[in-house]
Amino acid sequence: MNPSWQQKKLIEYCKTKGIIINAYSPLGAKGASWGTNEVMESPFLKHIAESHSKSVAQVCLRWLYEEGVSFVVKSYNKERMKQNLEIFDWCLREEDYEMISQVKQHRTNNGPTTSLGDIWDGES
């Protein structure tokens, strides 16, 4: 789960059932074979990030946090690891949510799953 694969119906369903969601590839796994550039290069997310003096990564992680989703973000870079933790002393605005809802959706699951419509979410 990330801003370019929001899976809103699935999230809503999980919330009604008390299922905790954990987001893999929360930044879209840019550069990976299973990833997408749609997150880190999104003009909407860049705009939000600039308006808060934050990075696109921080906007993504803050959004997940506010959605009540836990996440597994990966970085080999010490500064970026630190940056990815600095999401708790600020918050997104209503207009940010409107912009995030406009991020182009791209299904990032290219794994070997072969049933249930390859983890069908009813949206993509």
Ligand SMILES: NC(=O)c1ccc[n+]([C@@H]2O[C@H](COP(=O)([O-])OP(=O)(O)OC[C@H]3O[C@@H](n4cnc5c(N)ncnc54)[C@H](OP(=O)(O)O)[C@@H]3O)[C@@H](O)[C@H]2O)c1
């Ligand atoms: N079990 C599963 O089915 C499954 C599926 C997908 C992913 N995962 C796991 O989930 C974890 C994260 O997923 P992922 O690696 O696919 O994708 P990700 O966390 O969305 O993206 C990782 C990429 O983002 C970069 N990055 C991290 N923080 C950044 C920042 N603040 N600013 C700019 N770039 C940043 C990293 O580069 P740098 O290292 O250069 O910072 C790396 O290239 C991994 O441990 C992965 O194994 C598991």
